[in-house]
Amino acid sequence: MISLVYPPPLCDGVVRVRPWRDTDLSCVEQASQDPRIPVGTTVPAHYTAEAGLAYIARQHTRLTSGEGLALAIADQCTDQAVGHINLMLRPQEGVAGIGYWIVPAARRQGIASRSISLITAWGLSAGNFARIEGWVEPDNYASQRALEANGFLQEGLLRSFLTIGTRRADVLVYSRITADAQR
Template identity: 45%
Template sequence: MTSIPLFLPTLTGETVTLRAWRHSDTAIVMEASQDPLIPQLTSVPTTPDERAALAFIERQHARLRDGAGYAFAIADHDDKAVGHIGLFFTPGASGRASAGYWVASSRRRQGFAHDALTTLTSWAVRLEELDRVELYVEPWNEGSWRVAEQAGYEREGLLRNWKRVGGQPRDMYMYSRLARRPN
């Protein structure tokens, strides 16, 4: 958590806009709730229920209000939400934040994740309070770690039993992107 007051900018990439979540974005959250992994790794609800989707959207707004980080809907050129990306401060870790993202299965393999991560990262590394942005990806998730590498993240290593997913300890690759500051 940061004590710095946060506001959510709208960020524009080549094919996506990163913007605040809207109540009208429930359909994409309900689709993501049916994915076998997204609800296990995120706060997306496990059932395709509109009330649960609205609660997810409210949690994203609360992250900003609580100083926990920035949560964006990934929107396509028609301003329709296709996924989620966020930059979250690591509690007790000054100068570090982690990025996380998902794209609904019906919208994958269209470059949205890559453009969203590139857009978020180029904004994040210019934030004065950040020295590095980290990403954690399961080794089997080649699509996600390729997105990270294409966005300029470097793999730093394998963190064994780093996170519980579905109640089981899972290994994670750790990636980072450092802020480049003039000396």
């Protein structure tokens, strides 16, 4: 049985995954300027401080409404937020969908991969999830690599599965399950 609570801050010496704070506005502003992030998430496409604070408030509502956990990814030294990661409950008991983004200036430094590692390890142990799955568009090689580097297995292609902005998108399904984590 899943009881939704924020994990303790998850750290690996480089990144810290922790709840969003109102002082993380600069991260939301940078994400709003990325072509991909606002289309696939609720990051505002037109940033204002008010819209940024509403985004941060929505991440806490994910927990209180029982939708899942939505956390900031921060630099462990400075605690400056550079991204977002979530585990959202799927309709099937014990299954979570993982989602993440990193601001453009902090990409290609292993931050997504490290954060996926931290939250997946926690989710499949203390978090009590049996399966964590990722849905990734076929052209999103960085996201596929970040999942594969963390032992997620590709299970197949779901055709015309999601609406992203105004278009239909195919997605590759990846998963990691408790038994994988114990190997």
